Amino acid sequence: MDEAARHRVALAAILALGGLLRLVHLGAIGLNSDEAVYLGQAAALARVPQLADLFPIFRAHPLLVQSLLAIVMRLAPVDIAGRLLAVAFGLATVWLTYQTGRLLYGRTAGLAAGLLLAVMPYHVVVTRQVLLDGPMTLFATLSLYLLARFAIDRRPRWLYAAGASLGLTVLSKETGIVLLAAVYAFLALTPSLRLRLRDLLLATATMALVLAPYPLSLALAGNLGTSRSQQYLVWQLSRRPNHEWDFYPTAVGPAIGLLVLLLAVIGLLLPRRQSGFQRTLLAAWITVPLVFFQLWPVKGFHYLLLIAPPVAILAGAGLAQLPPRLSLDAQRRPLPAAALAAVLLAGWLGVHAYQAILGPSQGRFLAGSGGVPGGREAGLWLADNSPQGSTLMTIGPSMANILQFYGQRRALGLSVSPNPLHRNPAYQPVRNPDFELRTGEIQYVVWDAYSANRSSFFSEKIQAYANRYHGRAVHTETMTFTSPSGEPVTQPVIIIYEVRP
Amino acid sequence: MKRLSAGLLAPAILLAVLVTTAPGDAQTGSDPEPNTPIRHVILLMQENHTFDNYFGTYPGADGFPPGLCVPIDPNDPGDGCVEPFHIGEQPIQDLDHSRRTHRLMYNEGRMNGFIHALNQLNQNGELAMGYYDDRDLPYYWNLADEYVLFDRFFSSAAAGSFMNHVYSVTGGPGAGRDRPTLDGLPDDPTIFDRLEERGISWKFYIQNYDPEVNYHDLVEGAPRPPQVEWVPLLSLDRYLQTPELFAKITDLDEYFDDLRNDTLPAFSYIKVVGASEHPPGSLLAGQRITRSLLQALMQSEAWSSSAFLITYDDWGGWYDHVPPPQIDEQGLGFRVPALLISPYAPRGVVDSTTLDYTSVLKFLEENWDLDPLTERDALANSIGQALDYEQEPRQAVIVPSQRYLGPAEQGPNRLLILLPYAAGTLLAVGLVAAAFRRSRKSGGPPVGNEP
Numbered sequence: 001m002d003e004a005a006r007h008r009v010a011l012a013a014i015l016a017l018g019g020l021l022r023l024v025h026l027g028a029i030g031l032n033s034d035e036a037v038y039l040g041q042a043a044a045l046a047r048v049p050q051l052a053d054l055f056p057i058f059r060a061h062p063l064l065v066q067s068l069l070a071i072v073m074r075l076a077p078v079d080i081a082g083r084l085l086a087v088a089f090g091l092a093t094v095w096l097t098y099q100t101g102r103l104l105y106g107r108t109a110g111l112a113a114g115l116l117l118a119v120m121p122y123h124v125v126v127t128r129q130v131l132l133d134g135p136m137t138l139f140a141t142l143s144l145y146l147l148a149r150f151a152i153d154r155r156p157r158w159l160y161a162a163g164a165s166l167g168l169t170v171l172s173k174e175t176g177i178v179l180l181a182a183v184y185a186f187l188a189l190t191p192s193l194r195l196r197l198r199d200l201l202l203a204t205a206t207m208a209l210v211l212a213p214y215p216l217s218l219a220l221a222g223n224l225g226t227s228r229s230q231q232y233l234v235w236q237l238s239r240r241p242n243h244e245w246d247f248y249p250t251a252v253g254p255a256i257g258l259l260v261l262l263l264a265v266i267g268l269l270l271p272r273r274q275s276g277f278q279r280t281l282l283a284a285w286i287t288v289p290l291v292f293f294q295l296w297p298v299k300g301f302h303y304l305l306l307i308a309p310p311v312a313i314l315a316g317a318g319l320a321q322l323p324p325r326l327s328l329d330a331q332r333r334p335l336p337a338a339a340l341a342a343v344l345l346a347g348w349l350g351v352h353a354y355q356a357i358l359g360p361s362q363g364r365f366l367a368g369s370g371g372v373p374g375g376r377e378a379g380l381w382l383a384d385n386s387p388q389g390s391t392l393m394t395i396g397p398s399m400a401n402i403l404q405f406y407g408q409r410r411a412l413g414l415s416v417s418p419n420p421l422h423r424n425p426a427y428q429p430v431r432n433p434d435f436e437l438r439t440g441e442i443q444y445v446v447w448d449a450y451s452a453n454r455s456s457f458f459s460e461k462i463q464a465y466a467n468r469y470h471g472r473a474v475h476t477e478t479m480t481f482t483s484p485s486g487e488p489v490t491q492p493v494i495i496i497y498e499v500r501p
Numbered sequence: 502m503k504r505l506s507a508g509l510l511a512p513a514i515l516l517a518v519l520v521t522t523a524p525g526d527a528q529t530g531s532d533p534e535p536n537t538p539i540r541h542v543i544l545l546m547q548e549n550h551t552f553d554n555y556f557g558t559y560p561g562a563d564g565f566p567p568g569l570c571v572p573i574d575p576n577d578p579g580d581g582c583v584e585p586f587h588i589g590e591q592p593i594q595d596l597d598h599s600r601r602t603h604r605l606m607y608n609e610g611r612m613n614g615f616i617h618a619l620n621q622l623n624q625n626g627e628l629a630m631g632y633y634d635d636r637d638l639p640y641y642w643n644l645a646d647e648y649v650l651f652d653r654f655f656s657s658a659a660a661g662s663f664m665n666h667v668y669s670v671t672g673g674p675g676a677g678r679d680r681p682t683l684d685g686l687p688d689d690p691t692i693f694d695r696l697e698e699r700g701i702s703w704k705f706y707i708q709n710y711d712p713e714v715n716y717h718d719l720v721e722g723a724p725r726p727p728q729v730e731w732v733p734l735l736s737l738d739r740y741l742q743t744p745e746l747f748a749k750i751t752d753l754d755e756y757f758d759d760l761r762n763d764t765l766p767a768f769s770y771i772k773v774v775g776a777s778e779h780p781p782g783s784l785l786a787g788q789r790i791t792r793s794l795l796q797a798l799m800q801s802e803a804w805s806s807s808a809f810l811i812t813y814d815d816w817g818g819w820y821d822h823v824p825p826p827q828i829d830e831q832g833l834g835f836r837v838p839a840l841l842i843s844p845y846a847p848r849g850v851v852d853s854t855t856l857d858y859t860s861v862l863k864f865l866e867e868n869w870d871l872d873p874l875t876e877r878d879a880l881a882n883s884i885g886q887a888l889d890y891e892q893e894p895r896q897a898v899i900v901p902s903q904r905y906l907g908p909a910e911q912g913p914n915r916l917l918i919l920l921p922y923a924a925g926t927l928l929a930v931g932l933v934a935a936a937f938r939r940s941r942k943s944g945g946p947p948v949g950n951e952p
Contacts, residue, residue, distance in 0.1 A: 045915055057918065067922045146933065149940070161936040164929035171925060210929045213921030220917040387799040387897030440793045443800060443899065472761060498800050500757060501793050 003107075010111050011098055017346075018094045018118030021353050022087040022128050027080045030376020033398035035130040036405035037426075039082045042069030048077045050408040059426040062214040064171035065135045079376070079405075082130040089134040090127025093141050094118045097309040100145040103152070104278040105267075105317040112342045113316030117309060119346045121353040122255035126302045128357070133305040136172035139165055140179055141309040144285055147183065151190065151277045156199040163203035167210025174214075175293075175303065182288035189280050235425055241297040248294060252304050255356070257349050260315045267314035270321065278317075285310040319345075372402055372450060374477030378494045379406020381475045382444070392444040392496075393436070393465070395451035395458045397427045399494070403446065412442070414465075415451070415458040433461075437469045438501050445471060449493040471497035532701050532767045535868045538845065538890055540806035542868070543769040544861055545794060546669065546731070547787060548662065548779035549598060549817025552652060552836035557585060557632045557822075559645060562851045563652040566822055571630055573620070575613040583616055585820070588631035595780045596629060596818025597622050600679055603659040603816070603834060610824045619818060629820045633784065635904045640788040641840065643900035644795075644811075646849050649841040649887045655825045656815050656834035657857040657877070665814045665834065667733045669858035670770070672874035674831050681729050685716050686736040692768070692862050693734070693746070695871040702766035703749060704759070705734055708774045708790075710752040715741055727774050731814070756794065760801040768865060780817060792902060795842060799897035805844055806894075810861060810884060813837040826855065829877075833857055841887055844894035852887045860884045 031039065040055030045066060057063070072081045097117045102110025117123050127134040143165040150158035166183070169176035187195055243251075253261065264286075268279060286307045293303045322337040379402060382392070390409045394400040397413035404411040412430045417423040436442045445466045452459035465471070477494040532540065557564040570582035596619055605618035606629075616626035635642040644650075657668035660679045667675035670691045676684065696703045707728055714726050716736040734740040734750055741747060749766075753773070759765045771794065778787035791811060798804055816835035825833040839856070859878040864885040866873055873879035 045918065047915070057913065063918060064922055064926065067919055070919070142933070146936070149936075155939075157936040157939060161933045164932040168926065168929045171922070206928075206932060210925045213925040216921040217918040220913070220921070387796070387804075387899040389899035389901065390800075391899075439789055439902070440796055441902065443796055470757075500797055500800075 007107050007111065011095075011114065014098070014111065014114045014118050015091055015094060017115075017350070018091055018124075019087070021119060021124045021350060021357070022090055024354070025357055026083050026087070026128060029373050030379070031079050031082075031130065031402060031405060032372045032375070033401040035079070035082070036401040038066055038130050038132065039069060039073065039079065040401070040405050041066045042073045042082070043077060045070035046074040046077075048073055051077075051405065054404050054408065054410060056426055058218070060424070061132055061173055062171045063217065064168065064213075065132050065173075068135075069130065079130075083128060086127055086130050086134050089138050090123065093123070093127070093134070093138045093309060096138065096141045096145060097312055100141060100148060100309070101313040101316045103145065103148050104282075104313060105320060108336075108338055109313070109316040109320040111316070112319040112338060113309075113313040115342050115346045116257075116260055116315050116319075116349065117312040119350040119353055120256060120260065120308060120312065121349060121356045122252060122257075123305065123308045123312075124353040125255065125356050126305050129302075131302055132173040133302040136169055136176045137305045137309065139169040139172055140176060140285075140306050143169055143179065143183075144281070144310065147186065148278070148281060151193060151281065154193070156196070156202070159195075159199050159203040160206045163206035164210050167207040170207075170211055171214060176306070178289050178292045179285070179306070181292075182284040185284040185288060186277075186281050189284070190277050192277070234421065235423065239298050241299070243299040245294075247299045248290075248304060251301055255301075256308065256311060257345075257352070259345055260311065260349070263315035263318035263345075264311045265314075266318035266321065267316070270317060282310045282314050286314075316342075372399075373479055374448075374493045375399065375402035376406050378446070378475065378477050378496060379403045382407030382409050382496065385475070386444060390443045391436075391441060392446055393430060393433065393442045393462070394446045395448060395455065395462050397424070399446060399448045399451050400427075409444075411446075414462055415455055433465055434468075437465060437499055440501055443499065444474075445469070445497045445499050447495045447497070449491070466497040466499060469499035469501065471499050474498045533699055533869060535767075536870065537868055537885060537888070538806055538894065539808045539843070539868060539885070539888070541765050541767060541769070541803045541808070542861070542865060543765075543771065543794075543798065543807065543809040544669070545771045545773070545791065545809065545811045546666065547773065547791075547811065547813045548731075548777040548782075549595075549815055549819075550778065550813050550838055551816045551819040551821035552654070552823070552838050553585070553821045554632050554817070554819035555638060555641065555838040556645065556650065556652065558634045559642065559650065559851075562645075562650060563823065563853065565632070569822065571615055571820060572613055573616050573626070575608055575611065575617055583627045583630045585630050585632050587636075588628075588633055589637065591631070593628060593631070593781045594624065596624060598661045598815055598818040600660045602818065606820075606835075607659065607824070610827075612822060612824050615820045624818075629818055631819075637784055638788065639904035640792055640900065640902050641811075641838070642904060643902075644840050644842060645851075647898050647900050648843070648846040648848070648850075650851050651839040651841065651854070651856055651884075651887070652836070652851050653823070653853045654812060654837055654839035654856045654860075656813075656832065656837050657859055658815075658832040659825070659834040660815065660831070662814045663730055663733075664831070665858060666731055668831075668877070669814075669861065670733050672859045672862050672878035675733065677831075681716050681719060681725060681736050683716065683719050683721075685738060686733060688737065688739060690874055691734070691737070692865055692871075692874065693740075693749070695866070695874065696768055696869070697746070699869055699871060701768070701869055703768040704755070704766045704770075705732065705750045706753045706756045706769060706771045707732055707750065708753040708772065708776075710750070712747075712750070727777075728772070731772050731774070731777075757797050760797050760803060763802045765798075765801070765803045765807075767869070778813075788902065796899055799899060804897050808841060808843040808845070808864075808885070808888065810839065810841050812839040812858070828880075841884060843888055844897070845888040845890055845892060846895070847887075847889050847892070848895075850887070854882050854886055856882055856884060 040051055041057055043051035044055045044057045069082050072085050094114050094117050098110045098114030101113030143162050146158050146162035146165055289306045319338045319342050322341055386409060392403055392409055392411040394411055394413050396415040400411035400413040412428060414430055416427045416429040418429040418431050430436060445462055447462050473495050475496040476492045478490050479493050480488050480490045483489045553565055556562050565585050570584045572578055572582045573580040602618045605614045608614035615629040619626035619629055656665050658664040663681055664674055664679045671689045673689055675686045693703050716729055729735050773790055776786035776790040778784055798807060821835045823836050825835055859881040860883055862878040863881040863883040867883055
């Protein structure tokens with residue numbers, strides 16, 4: 001087997017491993033709130049009965065991913081179908097990371113980069129979910145690759161293609177626009193590229209053309225689309241911080257892997273003769289999103305996924321720096337040290353990724369980190385046991401989204417602010433819960449441990465309403481945890497109360 | 502990320518335990534097997550409206566004929582006529598609905614004496630031509646869209662509330678009087694007697710029920726307590742003096758308890774006193790209480806084997822254009838609105854079978870092999886003929902209290918959204934593919950140097 005064939009086999013093995021980690025137990029836990037929203041939007045686009053009336057098409061983001069999901073929902077309107085598409089995006093990103101690493105640092109670094117991303121807990125966890133960040137990262141990595149091609153052979157067609165790819169990045173999720181600054185930083189810090197203004201303008205125009213569907217579809221959709229987007233912008237700009245400043249270092253850092261980060265630093269510190277423009281390009285691709293999202297008051301576990309591929313590429317380059325052969329036994333063929341280290345590191349990351357897949361939280365939930373145990377089951381119970389047209393009131397909008405998707409019943413979050421400046425414009429506030437309950441507009445009240453953990457105030461409120469309106473617990477979802485003493489403890493995580501005036 | 506605190510969880514668990522273990526009345530679950538899947542029949546008797554008054558403009562129903570104009574004085578066509586008009590927010594009054602007024606309005610089948618009859622009593626006769634529609638009755642119209650609307654459901658007697666209520670429980674006119682008196686009612690058998698004989702459970706639920714008030718408390722010339730006017734059992738000594746029977750006349754609150762405890766009887770007769778829609782009462786309040794009664798049923802175990810009939814005890818002085826069949830000296834009376842809600846009800850059907858209150862008795866008799874009470878119920882059509890037992894029992898549908906006309910917001914044209922995205926994506930894919938194609942011609946991608 002020649003070297004190229006060995007690389008192909010290694011790449012196939014990496015993709016298989018990445019696929020395994022992304023597919024194992026994929027449907028074990030139901031959708032979380034964001035996933036339910038995106039699949040709900042897709043269902044609305046595809047006019048899936050029941051769901052189309054419950055989820056508005058226009059919410060916060062552009063609709064490229066939701067449009068693709070709409071095709072999936074048309075063919076198979078089930079949650080797992082959306083997740084399979086997310087996995088496909090994730091694996092495509094692994095492949096592109098390999099290609100980009102190979103382009104920038106050679107085959108070994110490419111393989112190492114692909115392997116690290118394939119098993120990186122952060123990327124595994126996020127690309128198992130129906131989120132926009134997975135597709136956005138795929139197109140961002142494609143843009144990175146195309147920009148690297150441009151830097152290598154200076155042909156403007158790569159720049160135009162990179163512009164188009166960046167357009168798709170932003171069409172997937174508007175936060176991808178921050179990479180424009182990364183491109184600018186790279187071009188500005190790499191004077192040897194001698195960029196022509198005409199090429200830059202054409203690339204920008206290409207990006208604008210690809211991006212045009214976003215404003216165009218809003219305009220064609222009329223007032224509904226544009227007003228919703230304006231409201232969303234106002235809301236985003238006035239949101240209060242939802243996490244402490246150290247959220248990314250403490251939540252995302254370990255999910256990427258501290259060793260991977262260390263290797264990435266080593267890759268970044270490669271001598272200039274070995275790294276050239278690569279260092280600038282990757283550093284810009286990591287630094288700009290990192291700084292932007294660190295400064296942005298609203299933080300999310302999945303927001304930094306953009307930096308996972310360049311971090312993996314730098315780590316791959318760092319790994320490839322290890323001495324070429326590690327001779328364990330003089331009589332036998334020496335092992336390549338980089339390969340051995342990569343396999344060991346990948347094994348360690350893979351175990352962590354698997355633990356992250358298996359490890360539902362004890363009544364806790366971090367947005368973007370996985371599904372919500374019990375949510376699907378509670379929703380399906382409602383679909384089977386509550387009258388059509390029922391309305392529920394939950395503690396917050398997150399559980400409302402999940403129950404609305406699975407239960408196909410309208411769900412309202414009690415904590416949604418009546419002040420339009422303080423709420424996601426897609427959500428409807430319950431302005432007078434007593435009135436709604438007294439007049440029979442709301443028939444079920446739902447308490448859940450995840451939302452209760454976020455707000456004891458609204459948790460107590462929802463229990464008070466259940467009590468006041470003759471609440472009767474008609475369904476309870478429980479989870480079994482291991483107590484500090486090692487004993488299994490079963491606790492309710494979702495309780496559905498039937499209420500009446 | 503914080504751990505779930507025990508302080509938050511404990512009250513929830515406690516509440517769950519408390520509310521799931523609430524004690525309830527023990528209702529016998531030993532009713533004989535019915536002949537249909539219907540094990541629970543619920544009759545809600547509201548007050549004083551005609552079919553045309555509520556559903557005269559409902560699409561597909563036998564509503565106002567085109568070009569209708571009812572003469573102000575049928576004996577003097579020169580006086581002009583009045584077309585049906587939407588009442589909306591206009592103030593209304595309790596129009597006279599006595600036997601005499603019924604006769605004048607009926608006018609030997611010409612159905613043209615409505616305005617004149619009221620004018621003779623110094624009432625605003627033109628008001629009889631007023632109607633409501635889905636702006637005023639969104640909930641009932643939504644129910645009609647979802648379940649069965651009867652447009653040939655007549656009041657049993659050409660009279661007012663009391664006699665029609667008597668018909669609804671005995672199949673006959675009682676003493677032939679249209680109001681309760683200090684003499685009480687003759688000891689005719691009632692449908693409840695028939696149910697008792699077969700050991701079948703029943704209850705008469707009354708809103709704001711006062712067990713101390715019955716026909717003995719009537720005072721000549723004084724206003725009659727509504728529960729005596731509308732609950733014939735409170736004029737029957739047998740029911741007042743037999744504790745087992747009297748215990749089954751109960752407050753409406755028990756209806757909700759029975760649903761929760763899965764002890765709803767086989768036959769429930771519901772009389773709402775406060776929100777009965779009796780003019781000039783609030784239609785909104787009536788729809789609200791009906792909604793709460795129905796929703797409680799839909800959320801209960803009883804739903805899957807239930808049939809809930811909403812109807813009205815007399816025409817209330819309002820216009821209706823269909824001459825009621827004259828089957829005996831008492832009636833029938835003018836049409837009243839009637840809706841049948843059941844998991845076996847076909848969706849959005851207008852049923853034109855001739856029915857009256859004794860059609861409910863007929864259904865009970867057929868369902869549990871009971872003997873008829875009178876010739877009326879023996880010959881009546883059953884409301885059960887509207888139910889389709891071959892269809893899978895339908896999941897309950899809580900219809901909204903606002904008018905619902907299918908998916909409210911069809912939303913924007915999907916093509917206008919999807920096409921721009923498809924075009925943008927194709928453009929990008931084309932540009933990237935073109936770049937790779939030209940690259941392949943020139944020898945494929947370079948491979949970076951190993952560091």
